[in-house]
Amino acid sequence: MKFLELVNKRYSARSYKADKVEKEKIDYILECARRAPSAVNFQPWHFLIIRNEENRNKIQQCYAREWFKTAPVYIVVCADKSAAWTRQSDGKSHADIDAAIAAEHICLAAADAGLGSCWVCNFDTVKLAHDFQLPAEIYPVAIIPIGYVDEQPQTHSSRKAIEEIATFL
Numbered sequence: 001m002k003f004l005e006l007v008n009k010r011y012s013a014r015s016y017k018a019d020k021v022e023k024e025k026i027d028y029i030l031e032c033a034r035r036a037p038s039a040v041n042f043q044p045w046h047f048l049i050i051r052n053e054e055n056r057n058k059i060q061q062c063y064a065r066e067w068f069k070t071a072p073v074y075i076v077v078c079a080d081k082s083a084a085w086t087r088q089s090d091g092k093s094h095a096d097i098d099a100a101i102a103a104e105h106i107c108l109a110a111a112d113a114g115l116g117s118c119w120v121c122n123f124d125t126v127k128l129a130h131d132f133q134l135p136a137e138i139y140p141v142a143i144i145p146i147g148y149v150d151e152q153p154q155t156h157s158s159r160k161a162i163e164e165i166a167t168f169l
């Protein structure tokens with residue numbers, strides 16, 4: 001598949017079938033996340049793969065949307081602030097940036113494996129960190145629900161034109 005085809009195949013899926021996602025597909029997705037680039041190659045990330053009923057119920061309480069409950073699997077992308085590179089010139093931690101790149105690798109890998117996914121950041125981060133007992137230095141960046149989509153294939157929402165977002169100098 002050409003890269004642009006894969007990019008266009010991924011969209012924010014918000015309805016999933018109950019069908020289980022095969023372990024090999026989860027492994028493939030995690031391998032793609034693991035291969036993501038990171039500042040100074042510090043790889044300051046950790047992934048929670050949430051599949052069992054008890055933990056699915058717990059995470060669903062961190063983002064109370066009906067569609068969110070339909071996902072059979074969730075990957076919580078966490079960043080480790082103690083492991084991330086900090087830029088000396090302005091003190092900026094790159095933990096969020098690194099975690100975001102890994103998260104998008106997850107979404108693209110899911111699309112490549114015939115699965116739907118969706119970035120979710122509008123969740124209760126404090127509740128999630130508490131309920132899943134995250135260590136103090138690790139914080140959740142995004143929840144990515146994953147599963148076989150139960151809807152008509154969609155396209156992306158609209159995008160700004162290149163002329164609007166790029167400056168050729």
Ligand SMILES: Cc1cc2nc3c(=O)[nH]c(=O)nc-3n(C[C@H](O)[C@H](O)[C@H](O)COP(=O)(O)O)c2cc1C
Pocket residue numbers: 010011012013118119120121122123155156157
């Ligand atoms: C950082 C980030 C946070 C997002 N958070 C949410 C969210 O909390 N809930 C949600 O339904 N979609 C969320 N989205 C999905 C966006 O709404 C979606 O990517 C955007 O509208 C473009 O649509 P598309 O992904 O279908 O191309 C998020 C996307 C990104 C990149």
